[in-house]
Amino acid sequence: MARKIKPLIYVFCEGESEIEYTKYLKEKFEDVAVIQKPVKGLFEVADKKFKKDAKYRNNAEVTDEIWFFFDVDDGQTGSWDRIQKIVSTLKKLRKKPNIRVRLLMTTGCVEFWFLLHYKKVVPSIQTVAEKENVLRLLQNECPGYVKGDSNTTRKIANHFKQASINGDWVLGQIEGLPTLEDSDVRNRWLYQSSRTFTTVQEAIKFLENLKN
Structure with missing residues (x-):
């Protein structure tokens, strides 16, 4: 029986908490996927690395997936069109099939995604006070958690x-969502909405399916 080649995945993260979480996934699923060391920085950083860094550029043809792990809120700089242009370019770095680009988005703060590790809840996360409330709720479940802490992030x-x-x-609670499928149409809608949501679970399900 031929040995199955593990998918090669690059992950670009907004902050230290996302990096620590990705490191956990890298270790947990190392038997089924090659997740490269996560990089701090998002779309422009990825675009630059795949254009100018030989380590990335030379691996483009064997890269299966690129993930962007970040928060979405009203104060975010940049526009969807700018993001979509970079995503489109990255997808085409590999021909037939194109590179799969996943947007691992969470409303307001990554702590909402972390909170979902313990309970079903859909709080409003638009203001600073609401983000602080999510952090408090998470700390009730995981005492001692602070952003970027490796031990508590792994525990979560x-x-x-x-x-x-x-x-x-x-996602199933959101009214008006064009589709549950990971698509440019859905992701644009979510990115531009003020709804509370996360799509990080889609990367988790991908990795779990590899194990199965």
Whole structure:
């Protein structure tokens, strides 16, 4: 029986918390996927690396997926059109099939995604006070958590199966969502909406399916 080649995945993260979570996934799923060391920075950083960094550029043809792990809120700089242009360019770096680009988006703060590791909840996360409330709720479940802390992030990540279920539940609560499928149409709608949501679970489900 031929040995199955593990998919090669690059992950670009907004902050240290996302990086620590990705490191956990890298170790947890190393038997089925090659997740490269996560990079701090998002779309412009990825675009620059795949254009100018030989390590990335030379691997483009064997890169299966590129993930962007970030928060979405009203104060975010840049526009969807700018993001979509870079995503489109990255997809085409590999021909037949194109590179799969996943947007692992969470409303307001990554702590909402972390909170879903413990409970089903859909709070408003638009203001600073509401983000602080989500942080408090998370700290009630995981005492000692602070952004970027490796130990508590790993403790949270151990519950990724529950988070995946709860993340899907959250998407299912959203009225007016064009489709549940990961598509440019859906992602644009979510990115530009003020709804509370996360799509990080779609990366988790992808990795779990590889194990199965």
